[in-house]
Amino acid sequence: MSDLQQNQKHSILMVSDFFYPNFGGVENHIYYLSQCLLNLGHKVVVVTHAYGKRSGVRYMTGGLKVYYVPWRPFFNQNTFPTLYGTLPIIRTILIREKINIVHGHQTFSTLCHEALMHARIMGYKVVFTDHSLNGFSDAGSIHMNKVLQFTLADVSQAICVSHTSKENTVLRSDLAPEKVFVIPNAVDTAMFKPALERPSRLDIVIVVISRLVYRKGADLLVEVIPEVCRLNPNVRFIIGGDGPKRVRLEEMREKHSLQDRVDLLGAVPHTQVRSVLISGHIFLNSSLTEAFCIAILEAASCGLLTVSTRVGGVPEVVPDDMIVLAEPDPSDMVRSIQKAITMLPNIDPQVMHNRMRELYSWHDVAKRTKIVYDRALKCPDQNLLESLSRYLSCGAWAGKIFCLVMIFNFLLWHLLELWQPADDIEEAPDVILSRNCDGLEGCCRKHNNAENHKNSSDTNNIHDKNNIS
Amino acid sequence: MVEFSISNARYTYVHDQKYPSENADMHHIILRRSGSKYIFVYASALLVLACAIYLYFLEEKSISLVYYSLLFDIFLVKLLLRKPVNKESVVIMPAFGVQLETHYMSGKVVRCFVPIDKILKPVLLECVTPVTCYWTLSLIVREESEMVLVFKNLRPPIKMLVHVWKALCAATDNKEETCTHAK
Numbered sequence: 001m002s003d004l005q006q007n008q009k010h011s012i013l014m015v016s017d018f019f020y021p022n023f024g025g026v027e028n029h030i031y032y033l034s035q036c037l038l039n040l041g042h043k044v045v046v047v048t049h050a051y052g053k054r055s056g057v058r059y060m061t062g063g064l065k066v067y068y069v070p071w072r073p074f075f076n077q078n079t080f081p082t083l084y085g086t087l088p089i090i091r092t093i094l095i096r097e098k099i100n101i102v103h104g105h106q107t108f109s110t111l112c113h114e115a116l117m118h119a120r121i122m123g124y125k126v127v128f129t130d131h132s133l134n135g136f137s138d139a140g141s142i143h144m145n146k147v148l149q150f151t152l153a154d155v156s157q158a159i160c161v162s163h164t165s166k167e168n169t170v171l172r173s174d175l176a177p178e179k180v181f182v183i184p185n186a187v188d189t190a191m192f193k194p195a196l197e198r199p200s201r202l203d204i205v206i207v208v209i210s211r212l213v214y215r216k217g218a219d220l221l222v223e224v225i226p227e228v229c230r231l232n233p234n235v236r237f238i239i240g241g242d243g244p245k246r247v248r249l250e251e252m253r254e255k256h257s258l259q260d261r262v263d264l265l266g267a268v269p270h271t272q273v274r275s276v277l278i279s280g281h282i283f284l285n286s287s288l289t290e291a292f293c294i295a296i297l298e299a300a301s302c303g304l305l306t307v308s309t310r311v312g313g314v315p316e317v318v319p320d321d322m323i324v325l326a327e328p329d330p331s332d333m334v335r336s337i338q339k340a341i342t343m344l345p346n347i348d349p350q351v352m353h354n355r356m357r358e359l360y361s362w363h364d365v366a367k368r369t370k371i372v373y374d375r376a377l378k379c380p381d382q383n384l385l386e387s388l389s390r391y392l393s394c395g396a397w398a399g400k401i402f403c404l405v406m407i408f409n410f411l412l413w414h415l416l417e418l419w420q421p422a423d424d425i426e427e428a429p430d431v432i433l434s435r436n437c438d439g440l441e442g443c444c445r446k447h448n449n450a451e452n453h454k455n456s457s458d459t460n461n462i463h464d465k466n467n468i469s
Numbered sequence: 470m471v472e473f474s475i476s477n478a479r480y481t482y483v484h485d486q487k488y489p490s491e492n493a494d495m496h497h498i499i500l501r502r503s504g505s506k507y508i509f510v511y512a513s514a515l516l517v518l519a520c521a522i523y524l525y526f527l528e529e530k531s532i533s534l535v536y537y538s539l540l541f542d543i544f545l546v547k548l549l550l551r552k553p554v555n556k557e558s559v560v561i562m563p564a565f566g567v568q569l570e571t572h573y574m575s576g577k578v579v580r581c582f583v584p585i586d587k588i589l590k591p592v593l594l595e596c597v598t599p600v601t602c603y604w605t606l607s608l609i610v611r612e613e614s615e616m617v618l619v620f621k622n623l624r625p626p627i628k629m630l631v632h633v634w635k636a637l638c639a640a641t642d643n644k645e646e647t648c649t650h651a652k
């Protein structure tokens with residue numbers, strides 16, 4: 001890649017229904033990636049729906065501009081799928097912010113799918129990041145996979161957070177594997193530091209922080225906790241999180257008289273996650289499906305040994321000596337917890353934290369994502385007919401429906417061009433702030449030139465294999 | 470005495486100083502009416518009505534069809550030509566206050582006066598609606614939970630708003646803080 005391309009600055013529009021003030025893996029990913037891209041000198045704008053009274057344009061740290069479009073969430077923090085309702089606002093934002101790449105996040109985001117559809121019809125290069133795994137057999141999954149196939153039929157490049165996720169996405173969407181890149185998530189190690197004093201080993205504290213829902217394996221916890229407590233009188237559990245399965249955990253605690261050994265904290269604000277983690281020795285993740293578990297990274301960064309179910313992309317998350325994997329089966333999980341307890345004397349939280357800081361950096365994620373953007377911009381421009389041929393191959397009936405949807409979208413776009421020409425849309429001035437990495441110490445660490453050179457050459461070598469990990 | 474004016478397809482901005490001795494300057498945003506739009510709307514309405522009358526007389530359809538078409542025409546004209554506002558003005562009287570005026574096509578004028586000591590700061594904001602984004606000029610007013618919109622009905626472009634904003638900044642002794650934006 002030439003120096004000119006290496007230094008090319010992009011204007012990126014991040015689109016997703018999931019963003020702050022909501023908290024979660026996708027929200028964190030978009031925020032940290034945006035901050036580090038801003039730090040690299042790119043322009044980043046985020047579009048999401050309004051959250052309560054948070055509506056309109058807001059500016060976040062580092063001059064990150066966020067459009068909270070006043071569309072009310074309809075279900076699960078998603079906007080109502082209108083297909084064409086978002087075209088005028090997306091078009092306006094694309095023009096006024098001088099965008100050249102549209103980056104959509106998460107399969108379950110309606111706004112993301114619609115924005116990518118509009119951007120493609122307007123000739124923009126689009127990138128899609130899939131953050132989760134999805135099934136193939138149930139009605140919801142079949143429908144979602146068809147929607148994903150429609151969105152990815154004409155996408156420039158796609159990103160997945162793990163190899164398992166890549167495999168899943170390729171199978172679900174019929175996307176060419178060479179178009180899909182693997183860029184793992186990272187963790188803000190500055191935010192997740194181990195305690196200055198190591199917790200006492202008299203009591204072994206096992207921490208669980210997750211939403212208490214079926215997918216996160218709350219039912220497994222109900223069976224595992226009593227058995228672990230029976231085998232180890234000095235083990236205590238701290239469970240952070242809320243959800244419909246909390247009732248089952250409370251019933252289990254009552255049934256086995258574990259009130260003094262199992263603490264149910266309820267929902268834990270993101271700012272308090274570290275303080276909960278550092279009070280423990282072992283982090284327990286019982287998810288039944290997971291593309292990439294950021295919670296494991298946060299726990300490892302705080303110096304906790306992790307016990308997790310061997311599902312999805314979890315085995316790819318941290319090195320083998322930092323995690324004990326188990327099958328999603330109560331007896332195997334109990335065995336793995338026992339193994340982890342015996343490993344505890346050899347664990348040094350500070351050493352673990354330092355390793356995590358070396359392994360996982362948002363700065364690195366941003367640099368890898370930039371390579372994907374460069375690739376996307378190199379993709380040849382296609383006219384409507386070329387795009388339609390791709391949609392036609394999406395299925396006997398679905399293909400024809402997708403083509404009609406895109407043709408109608410194309411006509412609507414041209415109608416909007418007549419109604420409000422692009423020249424009439426005023427360009428928004430760019431915010432200029434003095435760039436400073438200190439605010440995101442763990443996210444955007446300053447690298448010296450030698451390190452930069454090494455990283456870029458490494459990334460290029462890996463990039464040739466379509467595996468930016 | 471017209472000092473300065475800018476025009477685009479929809480709006481005309483006029484800055485005049487009607488009372489030089491009083492040092493009060495006026496900023497007008499005038500809506501430019503599109504003749505072709507009027508012709509298109511009324512032609513569409515007439516076409517709908519003509520079709521209804523034709524069906525009533527020649528095809529012997531129900532008279533209610535004519536009534537419905539009339540209702541539809543009224544709705545169409547109201548919908549497409551709904552902006553009854555002709556002009557919005559800002560009269561800046563230094564050391565006294567700012568008067569916001571809305572001039573309707575009927576001749577009615579609605580005025581709103583904001584005393585100068587109540588204005589904390591005039592600000593240019595980006596507004597987002599479900600379908601578009603536009604710039605607006607607002608006044609942050611003391612002891613008020615909401616800002617006062619300078620142009621309530623019209624959405625003039627930023628190049629027009631900037632002149633009014635600068636004048637308001639000068640009148641309220643606010644520094645023109647544009648350092649955060651690229652020139």
